Amino acid sequence: AARPPVMPATPPAPTVVPPALAGPVTFTCGAAKKGATALTQSTLFTPANAGWDLKTVPTVADGICSAAATGPFFFSIPVPPGNYRVTLALGGNAASTITVRAEARRLYVQTLPIAAGKTVTRVLDVNVRIPEFTNPDGTPGRVRLKQREIGNLDWDAKLTLEFNGVNPAFHSLTVEPLAGAKAEPTLYLAGDSTMVDQDVEPWASWGQQLPRFFLPGVVVANHAESGESAISFLGEQRFAEIMSLIKPGDYFFVQFAHNDQKVANGMPRYIEIMTGFVNQVRAKGATPVIVTAQNRNSFDASGAINDTLGGYPQASRKIAADTNTALIDLNDMSKTMFETMGPEGAKHAFMNFKAGSYPGVERDIADGTHFNNFGAYELAQCVTHGIRADKLPIGKFLDPSVHDFDPAHPDVFADFHLPYTPPQQQGDVTQIPQANLK
Numbered sequence: 146a147a148r149p150p151v152m153p154a155t156p157p158a159p160t161v162v163p164p165a166l167a168g169p170v171t172f173t174c175g176a177a178k179k180g181a182t183a184l185t186q187s188t189l190f191t192p193a194n195a196g197w198d199l200k201t202v203p204t205v206a207d208g209i210c211s212a213a214a215t216g217p218f219f220f221s222i223p224v225p226p227g228n229y230r231v232t233l234a235l236g237g238n239a240a241s242t243i244t245v246r247a248e249a250r251r252l253y254v255q256t257l258p259i260a261a262g263k264t265v266t267r268v269l270d271v272n273v274r275i276p277e278f279t280n281p282d283g284t285p286g287r288v289r290l291k292q293r294e295i296g297n298l299d300w301d302a303k304l305t306l307e308f309n310g311v312n313p314a315f316h317s318l319t320v321e322p323l324a325g326a327k328a329e330p331t332l333y334l335a336g337d338s339t340m341v342d343q344d345v346e347p348w349a350s351w352g353q354q355l356p357r358f359f360l361p362g363v364v365v366a367n368h369a370e371s372g373e374s375a376i377s378f379l380g381e382q383r384f385a386e387i388m389s390l391i392k393p394g395d396y397f398f399v400q401f402a403h404n405d406q407k408v409a410n411g412m413p414r415y416i417e418i419m420t421g422f423v424n425q426v427r428a429k430g431a432t433p434v435i436v437t438a439q440n441r442n443s444f445d446a447s448g449a450i451n452d453t454l455g456g457y458p459q460a461s462r463k464i465a466a467d468t469n470t471a472l473i474d475l476n477d478m479s480k481t482m483f484e485t486m487g488p489e490g491a492k493h494a495f496m497n498f499k500a501g502s503y504p505g506v507e508r509d510i511a512d513g514t515h516f517n518n519f520g521a522y523e524l525a526q527c528v529t530h531g532i533r534a535d536k537l538p539i540g541k542f543l544d545p546s547v548h549d550f551d552p553a554h555p556d557v558f559a560d561f562h563l564p565y566t567p568p569q570q571q572g573d574v575t576q577i578p579q580a581n582l583k
Contacts, residue, residue: 157290160275161192162302163223169321170195170222174210181317184210190303195222198305199569203314211237211314217566218313221305226274228323228331228364229304236264237314244564246307247271249298249344251367252357252522256310256562264316269356270323272331272366273304278389286389289381293371298569299342309564323364331364332539333387335378335422336400338371338515339439339524345574346566347503347517348496351439351524358529363542366390374404375418376411384422393430396539397422398528400475402438402457403514416460423468434537435465437476439524442495442513444488450480473531475524482523482552493558494520504567505574518563519556526550 170182172195177183182195186205190198197203198221203210212218235243236259245254245267253269276288290300298305304320323329332355334340340352352367359365368383378384378401391397399422405415419435426433437458443451452458458476465472483491496512516524530550532540568574 157276157287160277160302162225162275163192165225166320166322169319171317171319172220173208173317174205174315175208190221190223192223192302196220198303203308207238208316209237209314210308210316211239211312212308214312215564216311216313217307217309217564219305219307220318221303222320223303224273224320224322225302227272228329228366229271229273230319230321230323230327230361231269231271231304231306232319232321233267233269234264234316234318235259235267235314236262236316237312238262239312239314241312241314242310243308243313244310245269246309246566247356248273248305249342249353250307250346250349250566251342251353251365252563255357256564268361270329270359270361270364271304271356272364273302274300274366274368274386275302276300276386278386280385280389286382286385288383288386291370291372297344299344299367307566309566311564328392329362329364330394330396330539330542331366331391332359332396332398333391334365334367334369334398335384335387336369336398336436337373337403338369339403340367340369340400341371342367342369343521345505345568347498347506348574349516349518349521351516351521351528354518354522354525355528358525358544358547359542360544363539369400372404373401374408374411375401375415375422376405376408379418388425388429391426391429391431395429395431396434396537397426397431398434398436398473399423400436400438402454402461406455406457412456412460415457416464419461419464420468423464423470432471432537432539433468434471434473434535435461436473436528436531437461439475439479439527440483442483442491444483444491448484448487450483471535471537473528473535475527475531478527478530478552479524482527482555485553485555490558493517494523503565503574505572507573508575510575519558519561522561522563523550523555526556527552 188196190196201218
């Protein structure tokens with residue numbers, strides 16, 4: 146029988162881009178102050194107006210926006226793609242321990258304790274992006290998103306903030322575009338599911354934890370995506386979008402291996418593409434940094450980590466040496482860290498969960514490639530250690546209140562906590578595509 150004709154896929158609708166902010170915009174809880182917009186419980190987000198988002202509404206009283214004891218609540222403001230400074234006056238009438246994330250669970254403020262009646266100011270520099278971009282020659286471009294990215298908070302024309310923790314609350318927030326004279330360096334991340342902004346608990350990656358370790362003055366723009374190899378990152382126009390934006394003074398951290406090793410005869414192409422990434426970034430006046438891929442949860446009988454990455458970390462090291470490029474050897478640091486944890490302790494860093502342990506975890510997970518919040522956080526600290534060890538100029542923006550990390554002395558799992566972000570969609574979170582990447 147004749148096969149039915151293959152119908153062309155419907156082209157994705159272009160993103161509707163809101164008007165640019167003319168300058169700083171301030172929102173206050175309750176009565177409006179001069180030059181500010183008042184927030185009430187009926188201030189709901191629309192594509193044209195800032196407000197409470199994702200079906201959450203805090204209590205607004207006494208000049209404070211606050212949630213129930215365990216939160217969270219979300220606030221979004223429609224903005225075009227770019228970098229933005231967010232200034233928060235945090236705290237409320239009750240004692241709080243507040244965590245603030247932006248976009249798809251990017252960590253900025255970590256379990257900050259605030260006494261009852263006190264106010265603490267925090268400043269976050271946040272990147273907003275959409276799939277559409279303009280190539281350097283003026284032609285239009287568009288990232289080819291995967292199905293899992295459609296509707297993701299990382300790819301829409303709004304800036305979303307998550308207020309979470311114990312009694313999360315704030316008095317006011319200000320959003321200001323970081324453009325023109327106020328533009329600052331951007332740290333672009335390119336990689337796979339171990340680096341992506343994981344949007345669903347209990348998955349996490351080191352790329353989405355990284356903003357927590359930087360002070361205002363640099364913006365982390367995480368373009369990593371699940372399932373990517375160096376080849377697909379190039380073919381899906383993800384690198385092209387970065388090249389349309391990157392400027393002198395920016396940084397480009399690149400980590401691939403986990404999926405490249407699945408490509409038949411992929412090593413020669415990997416070396417060619419990674420070398421091209423380095424050369425093209427450098428030609429733009431930006432600084433490339435190669436990050437070797439972290440190890441999997443695979444131990445031999447003696448308690449040593451097995452090398453499961455098929456020579457790709459060694460290839461990354463050689464590319465860095467041949468091109469005189471800075472190297473952060475996350476592969477080596479993760480080996481030290483996981484061997485220090487031991488086979489049982491390392492399980493706490495990876496996706497090892499029993500069915501029912503989290504909403505949407507409908508079956509047991511024993512994933513030796515991907516990480517939970519703790520594992521991702523420890524790996525992010527390894528990366529910051531690499532920045533310091535390499536004496537990269539971007540290191541001046543690292544938060545001095547966080548001590549330099551020693552992979553041979555990882556944090557204690559029992560002492561680590563980040564509040565849970567409820568999923569935006571119902572269903573089995575163990576069935577997302579990356580769960581099959583072992």
